[in-house]
Amino acid sequence: MGSTITEKILAGHCGKESIKPGSLINADIDLIMCHDITTTPAIDMLAANGMNKVFDPEKIVVMPDHFVPNKDIKSAELVKKIRLWAKEQGITKFYDIGNHGVCHALLPEQGYVKPGMTIICGDSHTCTHGALGAFSTGIGSTDLAAALYTGQLWFKVPETILIKLDGRLQKGTYSKDVILDIISKIGVDGALYKAMEFTGELIDDLSVESRMTICNMAIEAGGKSGIISPDQKTIDYVKERTDEEFEIIKSDDDAVYERIIEIDVSNLEPIIAFPHLPGNGKPISKVGNIKIDQAYLGSCTNGRIEDLRVAASIMNGKKVADGTRMIVVPATTEIWKQANKEGLLDIFMEAGAAVSTPTCGACLGGHMGVLAAGERCISSTNRNFVGRMGSPESEVYLSSPATVASSAIEGKIADPRKYLI
Amino acid sequence: MKGYAHVYDRKHINTDEIIPARYLNMDKEADLAKHAMEDLDGDFINKVKQGDFIVAGEDFGCGSSREHAVWALRGSGIKAVIADTFARIFYRNCINNGFLAIESKDISKKVRTGDELEIALESGTLKNLTNGEEYTFLPIPAFARKIILAGGLINYIKNEAK
């Protein structure tokens, strides 16, 4: 009987040959990422308990992203605190303003994520990094404190749901539509406590970045992690970014799964997730006439260069509709620079959009595009809960970057396919 | 342990409702508590009393990993959350804080706001002192109980190191 990639990685990190779902383990952690919201409570806990030294400063990366550049005095205090803490702890991998970016976009981009690793961060979308064949999961601040101090963390080994994606995507549909469709099918708790492993023809076809979009939203189905066994594309992506060694771990052919879900994506349409759950997906043909006030392109889900390229190709020479605002937030500084070099930022600004510096910003209703009561936003982000992007009386519709772009042009939720030749 | 129930008979009550992100520029329990459940029930904070319980539907605490959700509830006086089921990170955060999260099937349909409940951890039973009913709940795993009894994960680690 074989094992899944998740079982193998976890076994290897607690000194076992093999491991069964349901067992409680204490696993070694290879990489801890810290951001501005969940880290300060962990720092306080450590200090209050006389735990004065982190286990290994080399294995910690710190990147304030949620409310940067500091949105107010309180956020400034949080960031100041982690900046001082990192310095005092000898943590040199600190991404301050000028090198900043949304943590889940920055971490793989800077070559920290390698196949076979265990990664944690006090952020639910840490599942993103499973796209490179790592076990990566979100945890809270107490977990973070414990791991920063001991280098280990307790886990219940999850059962795995295998999601087999076959067929080819039609023009105008993307990995975002695929994951919105999956969550709508299995429900926002359809993978509660489980690892979601993605495989199949479609995954082989997708770029590493597009795979990240899929794993990013595993948590929106309740999943503990999202994961994809590494292939040549993964290896090339990682080798471009780091010289460090890594081990290729994959699922066995006879691995045991809790469930296998097979989906053919050949006839998939662009999907829009209606308020107030990511699982409220509808195909664009069933959406009807929904006027929007704001179009938001950014986040750890879809703020990468390929997302900006698609959106810019649709918006080139067009204008954002009267009465609609568009905000573009490249997810990292590198992406911003690249988009600038390729003229994408000019295209957005000529169209009447505002381009911001990287930040989580309005994705979580922080700043740089917060919604008023009664306003509607189409967004390339991952969550559309009540009040997520601002007023509890506002509405967020989730979609791919292409649909955000076509909707910005029309001022209502619009099918991107007519803009793609 | 006895307390009065505040019932929210809804699935997928998420961390943005328990403590909206606009307050995450703060990390102290007392500050967060003032905004507990604000986007779900603006009056919650006026109704809740020290020692009360929240009773809710499936997947309570889904969404972000912010432990601020646990702190906001605890700071408001809530002693335990009893739900049909919990989202994973929220459940983990409760254990790590030594805060009681109890999973009892269909509980949100059985209890009404204002009912007085008694939790018996050892036997895994939940008594409704108002209507005399008795329910069972999933026993808390031994490992999690150790952490809860130690007063949370950090204390547990400290004890282990001794």
Ligand code: SF4
């Ligand atoms: S971009 Fe949004 S979802 Fe991603 S880490 Fe930031 S706040 Fe969370």
